[in-house]
Amino acid sequence: MAATGEAPSESRHYIVQRVREALAHDGRTNELDLTVSVNGDKVFITGTVPTTERRDAIGVVAREVLPDHEVHNHVTLYETAEPTDGEDLS
Amino acid sequence: MIRLAAVADIHFGADSSGMLRAQFEDLTHHADMLLVAGDLTKCGHAHLEDAGVTVLEGETTTVDVDGARVGVAGTKGFGGGFAGASGTDFGEPEMKAFVRHTMALAEGLEHGLRSLEGCDVRVALLHYSPVRDTLAGERAEIFPFLGSYLLAEAIDHAGADLALHGHAHAGVEKGVTPGGVLVRNVAQPVIKHAYNVYTFEPSRSLAADAHA
Ligand SMILES: [Mn+2]
Numbered sequence: 642m643a644a645t646g647e648a649p650s651e652s653r654h655y656i657v658q659r660v661r662e663a664l665a666h667d668g669r670t671n672e673l674d675l676t677v678s679v680n681g682d683k684v685f686i687t688g689t690v691p692t693t694e695r696r697d698a699i700g701v702v703a704r705e706v707l708p709d710h711e712v713h714n715h716v717t718l719y720e721t722a723e724p725t726d727g728e729d730l731s
Numbered sequence: 732m733i734r735l736a737a738v739a740d741i742h743f744g745a746d747s748s749g750m751l752r753a754q755f756e757d758l759t760h761h762a763d764m765l766l767v768a769g770d771l772t773k774c775g776h777a778h779l780e781d782a783g784v785t786v787l788e789g790e791t792t793t794v795d796v797d798g799a800r801v802g803v804a805g806t807k808g809f810g811g812g813f814a815g816a817s818g819t820d821f822g823e824p825e826m827k828a829f830v831r832h833t834m835a836l837a838e839g840l841e842h843g844l845r846s847l848e849g850c851d852v853r854v855a856l857l858h859y860s861p862v863r864d865t866l867a868g869e870r871a872e873i874f875p876f877l878g879s880y881l882l883a884e885a886i887d888h889a890g891a892d893l894a895l896h897g898h899a900h901a902g903v904e905k906g907v908t909p910g911g912v913l914v915r916n917v918a919q920p921v922i923k924h925a926y927n928v929y930t931f932e933p934s935r936s937l938a939a940d941a942h943a
Contacts, residue, residue, distance in 0.1 A: 727928030
């Protein structure tokens with residue numbers, strides 16, 4: 642029997658890509674290096690960004706794309722410690 | 732001593748204004764120059780030159796540090812993959828265009844590094860990675876989007892003391908080209924500092940050359 646192309650619910654593969662595309666293109670985020678995983682109705686996002694504003698925007702954008710999912714925004718902030726003495730390469 | 736500060740992938744936007752001001756105001760205590768290996772902002776580099784930044788896309792610059800000459804050859808670089816698993820300049824035009832873009836930039840880099848022969852320290856400043864080493868932690872499927880062996884080949888042919896890159900946020904800091912040139916991935920999420928500092932003792936390396 643031929644497949645109809647209509648899955649009962651969108652495959653998690655496509656959901657992952659839909660969120661990643663939105664996070665890359667949306668001006669509030671423009672983040673290309675986040676990891677998105679979907680488990681049932683839960684979505685987990687990990688990665689690091691420079692600011693709390695951007696981290697929070699990631700959750701907002703993901704929830705807009707997937708209002709029916711429970712979005713867990715586990716994105717962390719860049720650590721920007723003072724530099725150490727340096728590595729001697731000579 | 733020559734002290735090079737380096738960082739990449741800060742991805743600053745309007746939301747990051749002033750965030751690293753303290754660390755960068757302090758820069759001259761730690762380093763003689765700052766090298767940024769791409770992705771300084773998330774929205775292009777339109778205003779960089781107005782702000783006194785030298786943009787090196789296929790270009791070189793030399794900086795005098797206490798009488799020692801530091802030469803920097805820069806290019807964004809591009810993807811294509813690594814030896815044994817890379818794109819080829821053959822077949823469909825879009826694939827050729829992809830690989831040829833990397834080839835052209837690698838060629839420019841080799842030319843730039845050669846023009847810096849005679850400098851005490853020569854640095855290749857890239858965004859894309861020249862080696863796989865520093866991609867450890869990234870998914871292998873995306874390696875061809877993270878760098879190309881053509882960049883390492885250019886560096887090895889022309890010679891350099893250090894190759895800096897970013898782009899691989901989930902990678903690791905340290906690697907080496909097949910020809911033995913040190914590679915450092917200074918993507919901010921990798922180094923976890925405002926910048927890393929790499930030092931060279933030019934007199935010591937010149938003395939070593941004289942002995943060899
Ligand atoms: Mn980046």
